[in-house]
Amino acid sequence: MVALYFGQDLLIYQNNLDYVYEEYPEENQEGKRNPQEKNMPYEDILVPTEDGLKLAGWFIHHEKDTKNHPTLVYFQENYGNIGYRLAWAENIYQNLGVNIVLVGYRGYGHSQGDPSEAGIQTDAQAIIDWTVANKNINQDQIYLFGNVLGGAVAVYGALDNQESIKGIILQNTFLNLANAVDDTNWLFRLLRPLILTNYWPTDERIDKISVPILFISGTNTKTNDDMHQLQDLAVNSAYTDFLEVPEGDKKNTWRVGGKSYLLAIDEFILKTRTMFYVPLEIEEVVAR
Numbered sequence: 001m002v003a004l005y006f007g008q009d010l011l012i013y014q015n016n017l018d019y020v021y022e023e024y025p026e027e028n029q030e031g032k033r034n035p036q037e038k039n040m041p042y043e044d045i046l047v048p049t050e051d052g053l054k055l056a057g058w059f060i061h062h063e064k065d066t067k068n069h070p071t072l073v074y075f076q077e078n079y080g081n082i083g084y085r086l087a088w089a090e091n092i093y094q095n096l097g098v099n100i101v102l103v104g105y106r107g108y109g110h111s112q113g114d115p116s117e118a119g120i121q122t123d124a125q126a127i128i129d130w131t132v133a134n135k136n137i138n139q140d141q142i143y144l145f146g147n148v149l150g151g152a153v154a155v156y157g158a159l160d161n162q163e164s165i166k167g168i169i170l171q172n173t174f175l176n177l178a179n180a181v182d183d184t185n186w187l188f189r190l191l192r193p194l195i196l197t198n199y200w201p202t203d204e205r206i207d208k209i210s211v212p213i214l215f216i217s218g219t220n221t222k223t224n225d226d227m228h229q230l231q232d233l234a235v236n237s238a239y240t241d242f243l244e245v246p247e248g249d250k251k252n253t254w255r256v257g258g259k260s261y262l263l264a265i266d267e268f269i270l271k272t273r274t275m276f277y278v279p280l281e282i283e284e285v286v287a288r
Helices: 002-012 063-068 082-096 117-133 149-159 177-182 186-195 202-208 224-233 253-272
Strands: 042-048 054-060 071-075 099-103 142-147 167-171 213-218 240-245
Touching (some): 071 082, 071 117, 082 099, 167 253, 202 224, 240 253
Parallel strands (some): 167 213
Antiparallel strands (some): 042 054, 054 099
């Protein structure tokens, strides 16, 4: 119990499992080392955080035509370096023509620091700030995309930035970390009230979001019910939509979804890019 209490950041934020994932993108197998291997123009970027770290990532763009395309800010899952997201990025970039901001959280790949809930929340703000300040993109067409843990990060990042983004796309996201832990095994479920120090309470935050939200859920995930509940809780969102992907799991929902997956994202962007809405007055943001 002591090990789980003090060492849970290592268990949750699997940034350095070198027996499963390579630590740095350039060590990955071909096709996962940089966007150019997927025929996507890009820039290496360093994003400064409020607490003095540098986060390493890629800005995947459309060269001289960059401003004519929407931009997706991708918040990754809890495992592996950003190179493991390149197959997804290629699918979205080539078929939907979006720019993609892909930055590793602290401690992931070449990003400095060690991951934690508070630290990754700081990273979310830094990545959004970098994107909003980028004069090479259309700053009226910025969307946040979060998968699994990344969905919790995206919702947190959206809270204080709703005037700067057009919408959020959440994929296979859990209600809160306690709920996700309960879905693992009976032992963690039994110990969780005593040891959990990470929370990610998306269910307590999503009703403070007024921008449109697209929910994408694979039916072979334990978060499918969570996603439906999150949509029900998003009572102040200007617009919500839901795509259920039969047989999709946490890693392959985008592959299994195929054309319907791409069309759902494309239609969401088309419907929301010209929408106008008034952000909520947030008196108190849950910051656990």
